[in-house]
Amino acid sequence: YxxxxxxxxxxxxxxxxxxxxxxxxxxxxxxxxxxxxxxxxxxxxxxxxxxxxxxxxxxxxxxxxxxxxxxxxxxxxxxxxEELGNCRDYTTMQFCANKLDKKDFFGKSDPFMVFYRSNEDGTFTICHKTEVMKNTLNPVWQPFSIPVRALCNGDYDRTIKVEVYDWDRDGSHDFIGEFTTSYKELCRGQSQLNVYEVSGDKDRNPSQSTSLHYMNPYQMNAYAMALKAVGEIIQDYDSDKMFPALGFGAKLPPDGRVSHEFPLNGNIENPYCNGMQGILEAYHQSLKTVQLYGPTNFAPVVNHVARYAAAVQDGSQYFVLLIITDGVISDMAQTKEAIVNAAKLPMSIIIVGVGQAEFDAMVELDGDDVRISSRGKLAERDIVQFVPFRDYMDRTGNHVLSMARLAKDVLAEIPDQLISYMKSRGIKPNTDPPPAYSPGDNAV
Structure with a gap:
């Protein structure tokens, strides 16, 4: 009033x-x-x-x-x-989406979009909501008209944030992802320039029970369980049990820069962790110090390991990269190129998908049905194995047996991938090492 x-x-x-x-x-x-x-x-x-x-x-x-x-x-x-600008223009827009994340256990998502205008102090103010599209991962929303100053107060370069949610009847709408743009970019119209990856996850806050990274005091989260299941077996093939552990998709202290290959232990000079327990401790500690943030880029960590593998191609070492992900990927083209290049090197990639996403992109990277390619170039060999974590959740609650099956399936292809590399390079196994001592030597 x-x-x-x-x-x-x-x-x-x-x-x-x-x-x-x-x-x-x-x-x-x-x-x-x-x-x-x-x-x-x-x-x-x-x-x-x-x-x-x-x-x-x-x-x-x-x-x-x-x-x-x-x-x-x-x-x-x-x-x-906020003082309104003099802009009196109206704009009419229409949005659609493709392969949104599946948030409902039964059925598909019911997505809607929320638009925010950025304010001069860096905060955001909601300015529009679309209608809810029921039971679809590929929604086409109705066109809508809105004053330009409601979107950006007449400043065409001002950031516009768009969030996508899965509608729930009880009001606890599930966050699917977000992207940012500007009215200047939107004015380019329908083209590849106005295609956005919906990335980020409000469930990334580890203190929230809805987060896949939630640190439950009574049970490991899916990331930790997958890491432990696979790592405890594969660590036996490493002599010193020191493993580099990297995270991707987070804002790092103190300046909040976004990184896609940061050391979990916070030591950029020495990212190595002592055994699986050391990795788990570094993972839990990193959740307290970094702010998980989109986009989600795989290529930097693939290229990171590839650089090490490229330096040792004589057969003396073989590298295995384990990626645990919720399935969102923002650099699909770059990741394909990185994998095609890595297929020539002594390395394999294991991807474990956690959460309820539609993991289509991860299946494509696996290359079991169609060999992965980039810029018309086929990968020399298949080096990627993908499994969805949810397929190994034992309904009886017996996580020990479930994780044993997970480890068995994701590691099953590693021996053949290692042998295929060695054979392609003409590398033969070393002869048996000499005995530690000769007859007649003193021994204790």
Whole structure:
């Protein structure tokens, strides 16, 4: 309500949430020299303020407690304002998506999009929601028209953030991913320049039980279980039990730069961890120090291991790269090229997919049905083995047997891949080493 006690607007209703983010915005004329009283009514109570209070607050953002029930905290209302630009343009847009992440255990996702305008202080304000498309991973949303200043306040270069969710009836919508763009980019129209990878994961917060990285005090998460199952077997073929462990897709302290090949132990000079226990400890520690972040790029870690493999091609060493992923990949073309190049080297790649994604991209990288290629060049040999972790979840709860089957299946192709490399290079096994001592030597 304005000071004349006439209502100037009513928000939309948002079901099943205690933290609503309203889309509907209102335009008010602001007069510096006048006191413009405002009143906001909620079923829990009322909030009084002036338009000058909002405008004069830091970043023009005012928080006020809702009052109405004595002795009860009823929450907070957040009011923000921004001076509107002179742009009067409207734009009509239509979006579609392909192969979105599957979030529902039964059936497909029910996706919808949420658009946010970036503010001058770096925060984001919701400005549009699409309709929900039921039971599809390839939605085509209806065209919609929106004022350009609602998207970017007339600044064509200002960042626009778009989030994609899977709708749930109880209001706990599952986050599928996000991307950023600008109105300037969107104006390019329908083309490859306006194709975006939907990446990132709000479930990446390890402290949230919905996260695949959630550190349950009573049970290892899927990442740790897969790492332990495969690693405890393959570590026996390494003499010193020291393993380099890398993470990808995170903002690193202290400056928040995004990295796709950072050491889990935080030591860029020495990324080696002592055995599987050392890797698990480094993994858990890294979750406390880095901010998991998209996009998800595989090529840097594949090329990282390939550089080591390229330096030792005499058959004395063979490298195995274990990648554990939720299936989202943002650099498919670059990863294919990296794998094709790595197929000439003494290395194999194991990919374990965790979560409920549709892992189509991982199956393509596996190359069992169609040999992987890049720029018309076929991989010299198949070096990738992919398995989805969910196929090994024992319904009886016997994780020991399940993880044993997982390790057996992902490691089954390694011996043949190693032999195929050695044979292709004409490398034969070494003769038996000489005895440690000769007859007549003193021995203890």
């Amino acid at each position: 304005t000071q004349s006690s006439w209502p100037f607007g009513r928000t939309e209703v948002i079901d099943n949430t205690l933290n609503p983010d309203f889309v509907r915005k209102y335009i008010l004329d602001y007069f510096f020299e006048e006191k413009q009283n405002l009143r906001f009514d909620d079923f829990l109570g009322q909030v009084y303020c002036t338009l000058g209070e909002i405008v004069g607050s830091p970043a023009s953002r005012l928080e006020k407690p809702l009052g109405g029930i004595p002795g009860k905290k009823c929450g907070t209302i957040i009011l923000s304002a």
